[in-house]
Amino acid sequence: MGTQFAAASSVPGDLSTTASDRNNPVRCTATCYGDASQVKSSQSMPSRFDVTAAAQRLAAAFLVLLSALAYAGTAWTFSFDDVAGMARLQAQQPYRVIVRKPPAELAALNYDQYRDIRFRPERAQWHAENLPFELMFFHLGKFQTEPVRINEIAPQGIRPIRYRSADFDYGKNKLATQGWGDIGFAGFRAHYPLNGGQYKDELVVFLGASYFRALGAGQHYGLSARGLAIDTVGGQAEEFPRFTEFWIAKPAAKADTLTVYALLDSPRASGAYQFDIRPGVETVMSVRARIFLRAGVATLGIAPLTSMFAFGENQPHRSDFRPEVHDSDGLMVATTGGEWLWRPLLNPNNTLTTSFSMPGLKGFGLMQRDRNFASYEDSEASYELRPSAWIEPVGSWGPGRVELVQLHTPDETNDNIVAYWVFERLPATGEPLDVSYRLHWQGSKQTQRPPGGWVVQTRAGRGFAELAPDEQQFIVDFTGPTLTGLAHGAAVKAVVTAPANGQILEANAYRVAATGSWRMTVRVKQLNPKEPTELRGFLQSGEDILTETWSNVLPAR
Numbered sequence: 001m002g003t004q005f006a007a008a009s010s011v012p013g014d015l016s017t018t019a020s021d022r023n024n025p026v027r028c029t030a031t032c033y034g035d036a037s038q039v040k041s042s043q044s045m046p047s048r049f050d051v052t053a054a055a056q057r058l059a060a061a062f063l064v065l066l067s068a069l070a071y072a073g074t075a076w077t078f079s080f081d082d083v084a085g086m087a088r089l090q091a092q093q094p095y096r097v098i099v100r101k102p103p104a105e106l107a108a109l110n111y112d113q114y115r116d117i118r119f120r121p122e123r124a125q126w127h128a129e130n131l132p133f134e135l136m137f138f139h140l141g142k143f144q145t146e147p148v149r150i151n152e153i154a155p156q157g158i159r160p161i162r163y164r165s166a167d168f169d170y171g172k173n174k175l176a177t178q179g180w181g182d183i184g185f186a187g188f189r190a191h192y193p194l195n196g197g198q199y200k201d202e203l204v205v206f207l208g209a210s211y212f213r214a215l216g217a218g219q220h221y222g223l224s225a226r227g228l229a230i231d232t233v234g235g236q237a238e239e240f241p242r243f244t245e246f247w248i249a250k251p252a253a254k255a256d257t258l259t260v261y262a263l264l265d266s267p268r269a270s271g272a273y274q275f276d277i278r279p280g281v282e283t284v285m286s287v288r289a290r291i292f293l294r295a296g297v298a299t300l301g302i303a304p305l306t307s308m309f310a311f312g313e314n315q316p317h318r319s320d321f322r323p324e325v326h327d328s329d330g331l332m333v334a335t336t337g338g339e340w341l342w343r344p345l346l347n348p349n350n351t352l353t354t355s356f357s358m359p360g361l362k363g364f365g366l367m368q369r370d371r372n373f374a375s376y377e378d379s380e381a382s383y384e385l386r387p388s389a390w391i392e393p394v395g396s397w398g399p400g401r402v403e404l405v406q407l408h409t410p411d412e413t414n415d416n417i418v419a420y421w422v423f424e425r426l427p428a429t430g431e432p433l434d435v436s437y438r439l440h441w442q443g444s445k446q447t448q449r450p451p452g453g454w455v456v457q458t459r460a461g462r463g464f465a466e467l468a469p470d471e472q473q474f475i476v477d478f479t480g481p482t483l484t485g486l487a488h489g490a491a492v493k494a495v496v497t498a499p500a501n502g503q504i505l506e507a508n509a510y511r512v513a514a515t516g517s518w519r520m521t522v523r524v525k526q527l528n529p530k531e532p533t534e535l536r537g538f539l540q541s542g543e544d545i546l547t548e549t550w551s552n553v554l555p556a557r
Contacts, residue, residue, distance in 0.1 A: 083272035091270035091292035106141040114142035116171030123167040138186040147184025149245040216283040222327035222386030229301030241266035285439040301420030309345040328366040336360030340450035340548035365390035394436035399424040453480030453547035496537035
């Protein structure tokens with residue numbers, strides 16, 4: 001829905017599936033890139049994202065039109081279609097770079113100096129009106145050198161939100177701000193009383209390229225989402241589209257949803273976005289997008305997620321005292337055919353790309369399933385409180401694939417995990433691609449789970465007996481209602497396959513008395529160590545499939 005103002009006045013079935021349901025499983029393919037340069041890592045954002053002259057003229061003309069309507073006393077409704085119109089016109093123009101450099105002294109700031117610049121909370125947008133949401137803004141400087149335009153949609157009209165140096169506390173920095181003028185903002189964050197009425201917590205941040213991230217109650221920031229990913233793999237180099245302008249609807253006194261519109265631009269794409277953000281224990285963002293391509297792309301990543309996996313129970317660190325360090329521990333995928341898959345994440349030595357092809361998608365996400373502090377032992381980072389992010393398509397997305405890109409990272413300061421959806425058919429140049437989905441930011445309560453049983457841990461390594469040099473062993477634990485509901489003495493077996501480049505030497509299933517969970521042990525031989533090996537495994541009793549499919553990959557060695 002659009003925001004109207006008077007311009008003149010001021011998305012339950014059986015808990016088990018049969019074995020026949022998996023005769024046509026999701027097709028998974030793996031590609032190991034020995035040269036990491038073939039995939040431009042998301043570990044570092046581009047230092048400069050450019051704004052087109054066409055977009056600037058469109059925005060200015062649009063505001064002039066609204067002013068004219070206000071003078072004429074005409075009621076006007078600002079909506080997604082208005083931004084989509086700008087995106088269409090923008091796509092018809094060549095992409096042109098306009099460099100708006102910030103003052104030199106801002107660009108020269110080091111990391112700590114830039115972090116010392118903070119927005120003054122008492123100057124927050126809507127703070128004086130005591131509205132449920134408030135906005136604060138990020139200063140330009142260091143890596144954030146390209147401004148975005150930010151507008152407020154209010155009953156009186158659309159008003160640009162101007163930069164004022166007085167709204168910021170510069171800490172120990174000695175900066176001559178008087179002559180800067182309106183240099184714009186790097187981005188913004190919205191605040192809302194997520195964890196109680198006495199304080200407005202950070203809810204969502206839009207900062208850098210098309211990156212954004214959000215929180216539910218009791219969560220700490222972790223993984224991020226993006227508006228669009230272009231050629232993360234498959235092309236010459238990754239292209240980072242950028243949100244160049246935002247329109248934020250002023251909330252009503254008792255509003256429980258914040259609406260944000262955004263215009264996206266890049267050399268090969270233009271797009272319009274609407275985010276309806278509803279905070280809660282699980283913060284849900286309803287996202288609508290219309291994308292236009294200026295030119296062909298190799299991989300158009302829809303609803304991309306970006307996270308970090310340094311090490312975990314399946315890939316322990318040799319010297320770090322912390323057992324695990326990651327924002328997400330697995331990729332979860334649900335198909336419209338009823339199959340659920342779990343892919344444990346890795347920190348590979350070389351870039352590793354895998355994909356899951358399917359006729360229809362129910363959802364996918366980068367999840368943080370392990371919620372125990374003892375699994376991390378990091379009292380500062382609180383990895384057990386990092387959110388999961390689940391993408392739920394609205395309407396049918398048709399055939400395509402979920403693609404997972406895993407890059408090497410030396411430590412937890414770099415993101416190295418990317419997941420997104422790729423449609424089977426790309427839109428033609430200039431043809432609109434409409435996409436809608438819900439993005440769930442979840443904490444310990446994860447409502448999107450397989451209905452039967454799911455993986456709770458994957459461990460790798462030998463037991464008492466040594467393994468041959470070309471063998472690996474995995475210990476996979478499952479839990480869930482189909483397992484806890486099993487009759488005493490029920491026969492359960494592990495069904496494990498290695499479709500290519502693997503030989504299953506041993507697979508067992510048994511109940512763990514100490515936890516009540518069921519354990520699957522797998523010993524596999526990698527036939528060609530220079531190629532990756534895919535593994536698929538689940539628990540079965542009779543004709544009933546009891547769990548999701550554990551889908552693991554052994555990288556090339």
